[in-house]
Amino acid sequence: MISIISRFFPQSYIELSRLLMRLEPTHPSKKDFEKKFYQIEAGYFGEKLVDNTLLEVKFPPHCCTLTDVHLKIHDHLIIQMDTLIITKKYLLVIEVKNIVGTMTFQKHSGQTIRTLDGVKTPFECPIAQINRHIQALEQMKLPLPIFKAIVFSSNRVILENIPMDEPIFFRKNLPSFIQDLNQKEDRINTSQFNELIRRIQSTQHVVQRKPLCDRWRISPDSLIKGLLCKVCGNILKKISNKTWKCTKCELIDRNPIDHNIDDYFFLVKDTITTAECKDFFHLSSTHEAYYMLKKSNLSRLNFARKSVYQKNIEV
Structure with a gap:
């Protein structure tokens, strides 16, 4: 059995x-x-x-x-x-x-x-x-x-x-x-x-999937930006450096970074810069965006004027 x-x-x-x-x-x-x-x-x-x-x-x-x-x-x-x-x-x-x-x-x-x-x-x-x-x-x-x-x-x-x-x-x-x-x-x-x-x-094949905005021709401007609650999808409010609270269901989220970063890669692009992170998640400063990307499980690619981050490839 x-x-x-x-x-x-x-x-x-x-x-x-x-x-x-x-x-x-x-x-x-x-x-x-x-x-x-x-x-x-x-x-x-x-x-x-x-x-x-x-x-x-x-x-x-x-x-x-x-x-x-x-x-x-x-x-x-x-x-x-x-x-x-x-x-x-x-x-x-x-x-x-x-x-x-x-x-x-x-x-x-x-x-x-x-x-x-x-x-x-x-x-x-x-x-x-x-x-x-x-x-x-x-x-x-x-x-x-x-x-x-x-x-x-x-x-x-x-x-x-x-x-x-x-x-x-x-x-x-x-x-x-x-x-x-x-x-x-x-x-x-x-x-x-x-x-x-x-x-x-x-012989098993891992499907390489394009972000949905690219696949289905959705404008990223149609997406709700900001850090969202993983339960109800409403905006999270920052309480402290390590604590966020949902403005609707009042869930306390002490790690809102990973699932929100996943949203970006699922939906928008397979790479992200500090400026894109600041804009998409409505962060208050470039420093805050840098901190968010640094805390994520991402690979950093350095170019002449900016760093580009991408998800680590699982082997």
């Missing part, structure tokens, strides 16, 4: 939460960003529900469960999988969908139509999506058969026109599907299993 499955909020969720906290309420695209945020949130919690269902399964002794997997197959092909299970017997790719309404599959067109409150919305067909992942994994010539499962995590969905030859079902049916796979014979030994895990993990 798997005792725990590690899954973290996607980086896109964290970035969007910070954007929504700083974006002016009147911004014309704010509702679109909120919709995108709630879609990512729903996807994450759907995946967590499936993770909990996987804990019910009695897996073989040698089993590895990877979540939110990004694999670089080659320079022009990177795939993202919700869950990848590796045993000595098989590989299983799980695609999770947390959707409500009526889903009608159109395998021939590569689309799935969702009907909700009389409104029809086209989605990328999850069959085509997961088949792309399978085909990419096959290019790696792995020593195990590869299986797939498309799992709907919500009970508030009706599935129509499901192709009979596709493993598409609700999450409560997932344990019995996996138990059938677990009856298969081992294909590799323990040494080969460990080597396979190392090979797949070495």
Whole structure:
């Protein structure tokens, strides 16, 4: 049995939460960003529900469960999988969908139509999506058969026109599907299993993300500046050199620097100067901005007339 499955909020969720906290309420695209945020949130919690269902399964002794997997197959092909299970017997790719309404599959067109409150919305067909992942994994010539499962995590969905030859079902049916796979014979030994895990993990790709203002053409002038409360997003008031207090929820923050500096890198640019720091966070002096940057976990690049700071690259 798997005792725990590690899954973290996607980086896109964290970035969007910070954007929504700083974006002016009147911004014309704010509702679109909120919709995108709630879609990512729903996807994450759907995946967590499936993770909990996987804990019910009695897996073989040698089993590895990877979540939110990004694999670089080659320079022009990177795939993202919700869950990848590796045993000595098989590989299983799980695609999770947390959707409500009526889903009608159109395998021939590569689309799935969702009907909700009389409104029809086209989605990328999850069959085509997961088949792309399978085909990419096959290019790696792995020593195990590869299986797939498309799992709907919500009970508030009706599935129509499901192709009979596709493993598409609700999450409560997932344990019995996996138990059938677990009856298969081992294909590799323990040494080969460990080597396979190392090979797949070495192929994992770290996505390099541009700041949201650059990615979505948002003017930095549309952002609320200043040091903000990490709980409610309102302005922090300086009480002393080491203490700040939220002007709304009255939270006491003794380390407002790190999460606010992250806002700048998530949203504005991947580098910052003392002048930019002073302006963005509405600091009273250049000295205060210098102190803030010095206290942050940043790399300092010295140029002729100014210093530029950037986030340390994690290896």
